[in-house]
Amino acid sequence: MRSLLRHISNWFRAYSPEEKKLLTAIRQITGKKPSNLQIYQLALIHCSVAREMRDGYRESNERLEYLGDAILGAVVAEYLFKKYPYKDEGFLTEIRSRIVSRDSLNALARKIGLDKLVIYDAKRSKSSPQSFKYIYGDAMEAFVGAVFLDKGFRFCRRFIVEKLLDHHFDMDEIVETDTNYKSRLIEWAQRNNRTVRFELLSERQQGAYKQFKVQVLVNNQEIARGSGYSKKQAEQDAARKACEYFAI
Amino acid sequence: MRSLLRHISNWFRAYSPEEKKLLTAIRQITGKKPSNLQIYQLALIHCSVAREMRDGYRESNERLEYLGDAILGAVVAEYLFKKYPYKDEGFLTEIRSRIVSRDSLNALARKIGLDKLVIYDAKRSKSSPQSFKYIYGDAMEAFVGAVFLDKGFRFCRRFIVEKLLDHHFDMDEIVETDTNYKSRLIEWAQRNNRTVRFELLSERQQGAYKQFKVQVLVNNQEIARGSGYSKKQAEQDAARKACEYFAI
Incomplete structure (x- = not known):
């Protein structure tokens, strides 16, 4: 009505x-x-x-x-x-x-x-x-x-x-469109005179899969962690979070 | 059908x-x-x-x-x-x-x-x-x-x-329920032997309002920025982001 x-x-x-x-x-x-x-x-x-x-x-x-x-x-x-x-x-x-x-x-x-x-x-x-x-x-x-x-x-x-x-x-x-966060982060770091390092934290078997965990360090300070079914995927995940953090 | x-x-x-x-x-x-x-x-x-x-x-x-x-x-x-x-x-x-x-x-x-x-x-x-x-x-x-x-x-x-x-x-x-991010961050820092400092970055008149921008530093490293219509609000905003960042 x-x-x-x-x-x-x-x-x-x-x-x-x-x-x-x-x-x-x-x-x-x-x-x-x-x-x-x-x-x-x-x-x-x-x-x-x-x-x-x-x-x-x-x-x-x-x-x-x-x-x-x-x-x-x-x-x-x-x-x-x-x-x-x-x-x-x-x-x-x-x-x-x-x-x-x-x-x-x-x-x-x-x-x-x-x-x-x-x-x-x-x-x-x-x-x-x-x-x-x-x-x-x-x-x-x-x-x-x-x-x-x-x-x-x-x-x-x-x-x-x-x-x-x-x-x-x-x-x-x-x-x-492959958003390559890792290279985006590395290019940004080079422009700003910072170092980037990825470190493998763990590698675990989960059923048929392996689960990788990495951390990314900028100027030796831990910025973010990432995980994935491959080391590359885990690094991309961590790099994505770092890009978000630095608003790159 | x-x-x-x-x-x-x-x-x-x-x-x-x-x-x-x-x-x-x-x-x-x-x-x-x-x-x-x-x-x-x-x-x-x-x-x-x-x-x-x-x-x-x-x-x-x-x-x-x-x-x-x-x-x-x-x-x-x-x-x-x-x-x-x-x-x-x-x-x-x-x-x-x-x-x-x-x-x-x-x-x-x-x-x-x-x-x-x-x-x-x-x-x-x-x-x-x-x-x-x-x-x-x-x-x-x-x-x-x-x-x-x-x-x-x-x-x-x-x-x-x-x-x-x-x-x-x-x-x-x-x-x-007043989620006090600032005190949550400070308590966490004390437990983990870290220092927390808030710094006012800017204070601007916007029409009838003032807009405040602050940054929060943990162990003298900038972690996040926040803004709001009062210094307190801006600090809460920055503290909230820092809590997210450290997963507190």
Whole structure:
């Protein structure tokens, strides 16, 4: 009943010319006219133009970003789970993190034209460059949150799979991109005059498999440990954690 | 059509006495009879008793755990998003991580009786104690993945909210538990004869707010940086990252 009333009231609602433009843009992205335009408007408000609300809470797209990040993660998880029935969870986790990385989502937002819809205060970009670096990717997540709240899980899942994943991601290419964390770490260390050393900690038989554990030391200080079914895999695992730690 | 056929074939399927017992146990947990018992069976197989499949892939609950983790994260995200409309994303992220922490899920699995259903090889627990520590919590996530695959998102969401969150979590208590990362880090450092020092890096005016950045040094080595709207908040943020780093 409430939903029916909202439908009717939306029907008679007079949209401003800007709102009509936004409605059309969103329909082009999702394939469906928004029922609740306000949620999408909020998804496009960067924190640099946040509105002051009660209790000191400032309204911007950050809450929707938190929600959209979780929904996107779940849908991509399911998508990969079904697409790769014989791949283990390490593979699935790695491929998912490539798809939903901040760089990847930033690029995706530009591809679907979301960058032109985000509202922000460019004057503030100098004082806090960090919050501007992923402004479009963050809005991408918030937009997913808005689609989920406005249209429900099933539509949102279809939107993510059909309009985003199928259209803008080449899975074979993503899978084949061998992210070599070890060489990334070593190159970084050379640029910054640091030493990198990998040490084998243990090697254990587990059923039909061997399990290797290594640690990586930078300037002789232990930074991270890694494990895997080969020494190389364990080193990559440790190097990946070290890259994360140093934000390389 | 396919779903109808599966329904009919399940109707006539003869279950073994063990399977009947499992069916009853699952129905008590979820409130609904499983349509596809095999998915739940897989969710309860710990990697210590994994079955060898093709391409060296070994079938256990680890893939379902990856899926269930993502679904649970999304449902809890939505639940908190709606329950706390005026709380910021930092708060929501923190409360969610308390709910889905490995300790919390381990305890939850015991509460709903999942610990009695998990199949594992106890003889192997000595050789890899790490994979046994969260055996029930991991199965809890895998079980959520099974419910999602068997019954769809809407039922799975209702299961998580009504049977898990409403029944077994006291939100007020969870929110009020003040996780003091700073004192946790300092106590750990004292036990391990290390020094801890917090240093203010910057203090900037951002609109009506001040933004603080600090770094935390352990044995004079920078471990992590944190930010927040107060020095205390920024220190807690840095301390939290340091606790993660040292796995305290």
